[in-house]
Amino acid sequence: MSAIKQIKKSDELNSYQEQFIIEKTDSDEIVVAIAGNPNVGKSTIFNSLTGLNQHTGNWPGKTVSNARGKFVHKNKSYILVDIPGTYSLMASSVEEEIARDFICFGNPGATIIVADATCLERNLNLVLQVLEMTEKSIVCVNLMDEAKRKKINIDVKGLSKLLGVPVVGTCAKNRKGLVDLLDQIHNITVENQKTNTFILKYDNSIEEAIKILEPAVHKNLVGLNSRWVTIKLLDGDVRLINSINKYCNIDILENKEIVSKLQSAREYLNKMGIDNVLLRDKIVSRIVCKAEEISHRVVYYENENYNLRDRRIDRLLTSKTFGIPIMLLLLSFVFWVTLAGANYPSELIFNGFSWVEGKLDSFFIYLNAPWWLHGVLVKGLFKTVSWVVSVMLPPMAIFFPFFSLLEDLGYLPRVAFNMDNFFKKVCAHGKQALTMCMGFGCNAVGVTGCRIIDSPRERLIAILTNNFVPCNGRFPTLIAIISIFFVGAQAGFFSSIISALLLTSVIVLGVITTLAVSKLLSRTLLKGLPSSFTLELPPYRKPQIAKVITRSLMDRTIFVLGRAVAVAAPVGILIWLLTNIYIGELSILAHCAGFLDPFARLVGLDGVILLAFILGFPANEIVLPIIIMSYMSGGSLLQLDDLFQLKELLVANGWTWITAVCVIIFSLMHWPCGTTVLTIKKETRSMKWTLASILIPTILGLSLCFIITTVSRIFIN
Amino acid sequence: MNDNTFPLSYLPLGRKARVKALTSVGNTRRRMLDLGIIYDTEVEALQKSPSGDPVAYYIRGAVIALRSDEASKIIVEEIK
Known part of the structure; x- marks a missing residue:
């Protein structure tokens, strides 16, 4: 077995329960969980240990499902499970429940708790909660370099002594x-090094109540930390009771001994004047106070104003006057760099592919290959793939690193901070801004990311509207149409700026639509008030530029491109067949397009465009290539010498600026792609909402295109 | 509790206060406690978002944004 082997990338499609099944290829393998607050470098540690490229970013909620990877140390192999980053394990959200259940019932050989050295007190809250659950823990104080820069000193040995478990200072x-x-992992799992069980003492009356209940829990629930379960039972944690039922097959509320002891413990607490609310306050306060006490003993600040610079940046980036303009400017700037930078390489790649195509043509002719084989392989498969690559690769290779850079800096939570009031006004959750940002990459990821929203109502709103953010599959279509249709062939400075502004407007339109639809849903199907919202604004980090570039190229660009090519190849063949098999006078494609045409014309498109969107269901990337292939087979233009002849091709097929606008709007608002629909089904577990997620954007897009077309026709005639 | 207390949402930017009571209930209350907002915790109002709500507070070494709905349920006393 190779030392470092990839088993599974983040398993977004797995349901929660399935995530607990860790596939061991060898029964000796040891499961190690890695927990921690969001944004403390958990994923970086995970990647460093396993060699996997789990995507990381400086914002809460990146890891929303349990990613797994393997590593070998001292001839022992381990499975590392990256559980969602949470601030607490009180299980008030789905991700906290997943994290807690894994530590509690996943039975890991050890749990690494990663903490941020620059913000230790806050992180200790989670550390103490995990230590209450399991003593087989290792605390990893990460970002020691950042702490050093801010002149924060941490007594790692002292911390280890106070916590009773190994503590390692790292800079991952x-x-x-x-x-x-x-x-340390080896010591705990293989050598069975003893760690001290960390016991947090509560008020005397609470301790008395624990004494009443704990023996019954200890007797009836083998394998669980009885003190911890006791505290949770006293606290009336329904979610934990459900989880125990699920994973241990014991219905606690059916167990007479536990129920009667729980009853007497509660009565005792009531007698002492502690009701449920006060009990919970006391339990949580105890942990917070302990964290404060420990932090005072092990953290030394040389400079009390260590975060002054962060505050200054925040004052600018979230200021009343500049906050939102800076946000739009940054977005436009990223788009501008993408558009201006992608032009030339796109052309180059396109020419490269054309050259290869010429050679392939000669080769097939030389072989005397049958015309259909030549057609299917070269004119169908090769050409579609080359279109997808030359249109998609350069913009992605520029956009993703830039976007990752903003993520790394910690800018995205500030976006959510700036945008929150809009979401509050439409009765939605402020973190929806974050899930929208995830949607920029991939809507399926954005939908899964909605787990960071606790309230089911607001989560559903975020899921249903995620599709209004164009994912990277739709970006190239938008970019191509804007740059060739509205800006013109000359790739000048001004034209690229106009393109960037147009693209930004499209995104703004998407955001406005998201807000409008969220409001509509809040007023109708998903009535309700906004739930409580708290958002952490993490410290700014110096981005690791080289790493950001390689990571976003490898992780995102290549991955997304690979997927697009995998879909484009068979579709390319299909398109060739559809355009070359004739029924009567017309090809199959012409029949289909002709059938759709009257309807499509009503909404400003044509049959071919609508057909392309339908065929693009598996992956939106291929919509534009399908349109181009179909038009080219129509005979109006057989050979495209360069990308800018594209406009001629489109115009020859009846495109006007209205068509272009409608294609842009329809691209922004139509059914989600196949993967996203499946993910929505998985996340909502409801056919009804999945259907709604398809119908809402489709109906909206069609209506908007219809209005635009009708109005413009009235004015033009 | 004395008369100098007021909701955190009224705390001017740049000023510090101590938490004296929490009036929220249920899940929200739990979230607040979880953030370390317990009796006597020091809180500083740092920064308003462009529209004035939410506001970012400095709480136990972390910067946390709270909407006015939540902040108005945290009763504080200003540290002069």
């Missing part, structure tokens, strides 16, 4: 301290 991005971390 430079791999500092990771060997030490591996050794």
Whole structure:
């Protein structure tokens, strides 16, 4: 077995329960969980240990499902499970429940708790909660370099003494301290090194109540930490009771002994004047106070104003006057760099492919290959794939690194902060801005990301509207149409600026639509008030530029491109067949397009465009290539010498600026792609909402296109 | 509790206060406690978002944005 082997990338499509089944290829393998607050470098540690490229970003909620990877240390193999980053394990949201259940019932050999050295007190809240659950823990104080820069000193040894478990100081991005971390994992799992059970003492009356209930829990629930379960039962944690039922097959509320002891413990607490609310306050306060106490003993600030710079940046980036303009400018700037930078390489790649195509043509002719084989392979498969690659690759290779850079800096939570009031006004959740940002990459990821929203109502709104953010599959279509249709062939400075502004307007339109639809849903199908909302604004980080570039190229660009090519290849063949098999006078494609045409014309499109969107259901990337292939087979233009002849092709097929506008709007608002629909089905577990997620954008897009077409026709005639 | 207390949402930017009571209930109350907003915790109002709501507060070494709905349910006393 190879030392580092990939088993499974983040398993978005797995349901929660399935995530607990860890596939061991060898029964000796040890499961190690990695927990921590969001945004403390968990994923970086995960990647460094396993060699996997789990995407990381400086914002809460990146890891929303349990990613797994393997590593080997001292001849022992381990399975590392990256569980969602949470601030707490009180299980008030789905991700907290997943995290807690894995630590509690996933039975990991050890749990690594990653903490942020620059913000230790806050992180200790989670650390203490995990230590209450399991003593087989290792605390990893990460970002030691950032702390050093801010002149924050941490007594790692002292912390270890106070907590009773090993503590390792690391700087994961430079791999500092990771060997030490591996050794500690080895000590705990293989050598069975004893750690001290961390017991947090509560008020006397609470301790008395624990004494009443704990023996019964200990007797009836084998394998669980009885003190911890006792506290949760006293607290009346329904979600934990459900989880125990699910994973241990014991219905606690059916167990007479536990129920009667729980009853007497509660009566005792009531007698002491502690009702449920006060009990919960006391339990949580105790943890917070303990975190404060420990932090005071092990953290030394040389400079009390260590975060002054962050505050200054925040004052600018979220200011009343500049906050939103800066946001739009940044977005436009990223688009501008993408558009201006992508032009030339696109052309180059396109020419390269054309050259290869010429050679392939000669080769097939030389072989005397049958015409249909030549057609299917070269004119169908090769040509479609080359279109997809030359149109998609350059913009993605520029856009993603830039976007990742903003993520890395910690800008995205500020976007959510700036945008929150809009979401509040439409009775939606402020974190919807974050799930929308995920949607920029991939709507399916955005939909899964909605798990960071606790309230089911607001989560559903976020899921149903995620599709209004164009994912990277739709970006190239938007970019191509804007740059060739509205800006013209000359790739000048001004034209690229206009393109960037137009693209930004499209995104703004998407955001406005999201807000409008959210409001509509809040007023009708999903009535309700906004739930409580808290958002952490993490410290700004110096981005690791080289890493950001390679990571976003490897992780995102290549991955997305690969998927697009995998879909484009068979569709290319299909298109060729559809355009070359004739029924009567017309090809099958012409029949289909002709059938759709009257309807499509009503909404400003034509039959071919609508057919392309339908065939693009598996992946939106292929919509534009299908349109081009279909038009080219129509005979109006057989050979495209360069990308800018595209406009001629489109105009020759009856495109006007209205057609272009309608295609842009329809691209922004139509059914989600196949993967996204499946993900929505999985996340909502409801046919009704899945159907709604398809119908809402489709109806909206069709109506909008219809209005635009009708109005413009009235004015033009 | 004395008369100098007021909801956190009224705390001017740049000023500090101590938490004296929490009037929210249920899940919201739990969230607030979880953030470390308990009796006597020091809170500083840092920054308003462009529309004035939410406001970012400095709480136990972390910057946390709270909507006015939540902040108005945290009763504080200003540290002079």
